[in-house]
Amino acid sequence: MRAVDIIQKKRDGIELSKDEIHWLIEGYVAGTVPDYQMAAFAMAVYFKGMTTREISDLTMKMVETGEQFDLSAIKGIKVDKHSTGGVGDKVTIVLAPLVASFGVPVAKMSGRGLGHTGGTIDKLESIKGFQVERTQEEFIKQVQDIGLSVIGQSDQLVMADKLLYALRDVTATVDTIPLIASSVMSKKIAAGADAILLDVTVGEGAFMKTIEEARELARTMVDLGNAVGRKTIAVLTDMSQPLGTSIGNRLEILEALDILQGKGREDVTHFICELAQIMLELGGVTASLEEVKQHLTAGKALKKFEEMVLAQGGDLEDLYRPVQVKEQVPVYAEEDGYIAALPAMEHGLFAMRLGAGRAVKSDDLDYETGIVFAKKVGDPVQKGELVATIYTNLEICQKNIAEFQKNVKILDEVVSVSEIIEIVS
Numbered sequence: 001m002r003a004v005d006i007i008q009k010k011r012d013g014i015e016l017s018k019d020e021i022h023w024l025i026e027g028y029v030a031g032t033v034p035d036y037q038m039a040a041f042a043m044a045v046y047f048k049g050m051t052t053r054e055i056s057d058l059t060m061k062m063v064e065t066g067e068q069f070d071l072s073a074i075k076g077i078k079v080d081k082h083s084t085g086g087v088g089d090k091v092t093i094v095l096a097p098l099v100a101s102f103g104v105p106v107a108k109m110s111g112r113g114l115g116h117t118g119g120t121i122d123k124l125e126s127i128k129g130f131q132v133e134r135t136q137e138e139f140i141k142q143v144q145d146i147g148l149s150v151i152g153q154s155d156q157l158v159m160a161d162k163l164l165y166a167l168r169d170v171t172a173t174v175d176t177i178p179l180i181a182s183s184v185m186s187k188k189i190a191a192g193a194d195a196i197l198l199d200v201t202v203g204e205g206a207f208m209k210t211i212e213e214a215r216e217l218a219r220t221m222v223d224l225g226n227a228v229g230r231k232t233i234a235v236l237t238d239m240s241q242p243l244g245t246s247i248g249n250r251l252e253i254l255e256a257l258d259i260l261q262g263k264g265r266e267d268v269t270h271f272i273c274e275l276a277q278i279m280l281e282l283g284g285v286t287a288s289l290e291e292v293k294q295h296l297t298a299g300k301a302l303k304k305f306e307e308m309v310l311a312q313g314g315d316l317e318d319l320y321r322p323v324q325v326k327e328q329v330p331v332y333a334e335e336d337g338y339i340a341a342l343p344a345m346e347h348g349l350f351a352m353r354l355g356a357g358r359a360v361k362s363d364d365l366d367y368e369t370g371i372v373f374a375k376k377v378g379d380p381v382q383k384g385e386l387v388a389t390i391y392t393n394l395e396i397c398q399k400n401i402a403e404f405q406k407n408v409k410i411l412d413e414v415v416s417v418s419e420i421i422e423i424v425s
């Protein structure tokens, strides 16, 4: 076989055989298919798509290109969760201990942030001492001991995705359903959980800009998971504005701590509790929304989170420390009305430029910086009222504030928002 023939076939919209897909992925991981041919292939997929059968063959071949975790030593139904990326997304930091506080084991591998999106692992690393690198044995032992561990994705998992994702990132081929579905599901399948909750984000700050696209991605991933015996449910969730009130690593940990104590904003708290209900159901536990919320207010989820922080070397005293930055810059509303839009991508990029995120993989992070919103979409606001505070170690000039204010859209009429848009099972 020759890579050029496979690329040409895909370019011309012809379905590839299982053997051709296997040959290409094996060659890519072995280094015999070079990056430039794989980039051409990814672009052909971007324009011509893949059939369900092709996506399934690609995903399962990718799973084989690395270590596969065996979680069978952990009793109970192990449930994993994955988000397709967002701004201010601290869901895992609350959801994982919340679900674990009901006795459902959570063994989760998470990723780092890139561009306008944040990553759970960076947020956890902003806790002094917190270790995100664990061997398979340590990871399993911690889940056996306390029912919860969130670690960074093993370097040995799905080598094809490691290579291909980096390549897609620099060749404008990330946002295509076959490649996102195979990337996410190969990692989830290799990570070994019995059941998977997928948070498919939709809107300005997400890869999927429309509900139709998000629905198709969700359906593709749910079918892939179910086909290999992993009970999979997807939830389409709004990412037109940042999730919750904060963007930035330590700022999001502090917001997560508030939510874990039942002191978070009602909308984000309710949303995470709804996700917890679904994840618990996947884990064989039925709980009412009230019962789930009660685990927050009674401190049960917080206790589980603190146990995880301690077990992974984190400093509990430092955990609750306020952020330390040179300057806190307030941003005020320019008119009366209702907040109509807070574009997630724009605010994610603003936070990234403060040092809260990475423009390229090798960038260092400033864990302390970011944005805290005092108002979210739908909230009434008066001219001169505080809309947000920028936490920065860099100099912020009037031009930066004006740029921020441009991304706070205020209208006369109230705009309604819903975090969960649809469930695909």
Ligand code: URA
Binding pocket: 083, 084, 085, 165, 174, 179, 180, 181, 183, 184
């Ligand atoms: N998240 C992933 O893990 N892979 C993608 O391709 C997109 C989002």
